Amino acid sequence: MNPIFHALxxxxxxxxxxxxxxxKQHNLYSSQWAILYCLHNHGPMTxxxxxxxxxxxxxxxxRAITRLETLGWVLRIDGEDKREKIVxxxxxxxxxxxxxxxxxLAFEExxxxxxxxxxxxxxxxxxxxxxx
Amino acid sequence: MNPIFHALxxxxxxxxxxxxxxxKQHNLYSSQWAILYCLHNHGPMTxxxxxxxxxxxxxxxxRAITRLETLGWVLRIDGEDKREKIVxxxxxxxxxxxxxxxxxLAFEExxxxxxxxxxxxxxxxxxxxxxx
DNA sequence: AGTATTTATTTAGCTAGGTAAATAAATGTT
DNA sequence: AACATTTATTTACCTAGCTAAATAAATACT
Numbered sequence: 001m002n003p004i005f006h007a008l009x010x011x012x013x014x015x016x017x018x019x020x021x022x023x024k025q026h027n028l029y030s031s032q033w034a035i036l037y038c039l040h041n042h043g044p045m046t047x048x049x050x051x052x053x054x055x056x057x058x059x060x061x062x063r064a065i066t067r068l069e070t071l072g073w074v075l076r077i078d079g080e081d082k083r084e085k086i087v088x089x090x091x092x093x094x095x096x097x098x099x100x101x102x103x104x105l106a107f108e109e110x111x112x113x114x115x116x117x118x119x120x121x122x123x124x125x126x127x128x129x130x131x132x
Numbered sequence: 133m134n135p136i137f138h139a140l141x142x143x144x145x146x147x148x149x150x151x152x153x154x155x156k157q158h159n160l161y162s163s164q165w166a167i168l169y170c171l172h173n174h175g176p177m178t179x180x181x182x183x184x185x186x187x188x189x190x191x192x193x194x195r196a197i198t199r200l201e202t203l204g205w206v207l208r209i210d211g212e213d214k215r216e217k218i219v220x221x222x223x224x225x226x227x228x229x230x231x232x233x234x235x236x237l238a239f240e241e242x243x244x245x246x247x248x249x250x251x252x253x254x255x256x257x258x259x260x261x262x263x264x
Numbered sequence: 265a266g267t268a269t270t271t272a273t274t275t276a277g278c279t280a281g282g283t284a285a286a287t288a289a290a291t292g293t294t
Numbered sequence: 295a296a297c298a299t300t301t302a303t304t305t306a307c308c309t310a311g312c313t314a315a316a317t318a319a320a321t322a323c324t
Contacts, residue, residue, distance in 0.1 A: 001166075001169055001236065001240070002240045002244055002252075003256065004244055004252055004255060004256060005147065005151075005240070007256050007259050007260075008140075008143070008144055008147070008259065009144055009147075009148065010187050011140070011259050011262060012140055012141055012144035013187075013188070013281070013282095014187075014263075015137065015140070015141075015262070015263075016141065016281090016282095016310095017281090017282075018263070019137075020282085020309090029309060029310085030309095030310095031309075031310060031311090032309095034133075037133055046272080046273095047272070047273065047274095048271085048272060048273085055142050055145075055146075056145070056310085056311070056312090057311075057312060057313080058272080058273065058274085059273090059274075059275080059276095059311090059312080059313085060310065060311055060312080061273095062273065062274055062275085063274095063309090063310080064309090064310080066274095067309090079272095081271095081272085081319075081320070082318080082319055082320085083271065083272045083273070083318065083319045083320070084271090084272055084273080084319090085272085085273070104133065108133070108134045108137070110263065111262050111263045112134055112136055112262060114261045114262070114263075115258065115261050115262070119258055119261070120134075120136055122254070122258065123136060123255070123258045123259075124135065124136060124139050126247065126251055126254065126255045126258070127139050127140065127143050127255075128139075129246045129247050129251070130143060130147070130243050130244060130246070130247070131146075131147075131150070131242065131243045131246075145311070145312095148280095148311090149311090149312075152279085152312085161279060161280085162279095162280095163279075163280060163281090164279095178302080178303095179302070179303065179304095180301085180302060180303085188280085188281070188282090189281075189282060189283080190302080190303065190304085191281090191282080191283085191303090191304075191305080191306095192280065192281055192282080193303095194303065194304060194305090195279090195280080195304095196279090196280080198304095199279090211302095213289075213290070213301095213302085214288080214289055214290085215288065215289045215290070215301065215302045215303070216289095216301090216302055216303080217302085217303070265324105266323100266324090267322100267323085267324085268321100268322080268323075268324100269320100269321080269322070269323090270319105270320080270321070270322085271318100271319085271320075271321090272317100272318085272319080272320095273316100273317080273318085273319100274315105274316080274317075274318100275314105275315085275316070275317095276313105276314090276315085276316095277312100277313090277314090277315105278311105278312075278313080278314105279310105279311085279312075280309105280310085280311080280312100281308105281309080281310080281311095282307100282308075282309075282310100283306105283307090283308080284305105284306090284307090284308105285304105285305085285306085285307105286303100286304080286305070286306095287302100287303085287304075287305095288301100288302085288303085288304100289300105289301085289302080289303100290299100290300080290301075290302100291298100291299080291300070291301090292297100292298080292299070292300085293296100293297085293298075293299090294295105294296090294297090294298100
């Protein structure tokens with residue numbers, strides 16, 4: 001097997017584990033944070049907007065949102081189109097996001113700090129080149 | 133969030149999904165194939181050797197081996213040290229591995245073919261640079 | 265208007281990773 | 295030899311992705 005795949009999968013697992021470790025102090029998992037971050041940038045979104053943006057399937061998002069709702073991070077609001085549910089950050093989330101963002105920025109600096117900006121760009125270009 | 137992480141996680145998911153798709157014709161999942169490939173290269177191994185090599189936790193391997201055993205791909209043999217179980221490829225696996233390897237090589241060529249050898253090396257170097 | 269199709273979300277059930285704790289055999293210590 | 299510690303595997307249970315199918319609302323068609 002091409003070592004690229006082994007290396008890529010392994011680093012991906014490793015980084016999500018690290019991210020989960022770091023997010024423990026905020027009682028969050030990395031996938032939950034991805035959603036909060038998404039909502040923070042875009043404002044309230046429908047489930048469909050979220051899963052399309054994050055590039056995962058709908059059921060994963062349904063489950064994550066349900067969890068985030070019971071934990072008090074997000075609110076589910078009925079849309080005008082009664083089929084869709086709009087998801088928004090709760091005041092609790094708004095309040096805590098700055099501290100979490102700080103944690104994340106430190107984490108990213110630690111993980112990716114050894115790479116120059118050019119190397120980071122190069123890395124993404126190479127990633128994109130795998131299967132067009 | 134640094135786009136590197138988003139891109140990395142996403143490509144990792146995408147590639148495992150593609151790999152699963154391609155392995156369907158052999159009735160295998162990517163994680164199962166990783167173990168078969170490992171055994172093919174190293175010969176019979178203990179569970180501990182396998183999970184250390186693949187860099188995952190022991191319970192994931194226990195589960196996968198149990199599944200591979202009931203499907204007839206591997207055999208579990210008691211070691212001299214009665215605590216450890218030695219895992220070996222079954223004759224069935226030995227028989228089918230060449231065809232599977234062929235499938236995998238074609239898949240890899242498709243996925244990584246757009247990258248030159250230098251780019252592939254560069255990619256791995258950049259991956260390694262993330263968190264030393 | 266009534267029916268068929270599409271779209272948004274959810275449910276059920278699968279693989280695949282993780283941690284924590286249980287079990288059983290081997291090894292070390294006194 | 296008896297007891298404590300370490301090591302290998304397993305079990306139980308969690309997150310997190312996936313597909314397939316169910317449900318419910320909106321839209322299109324005739």
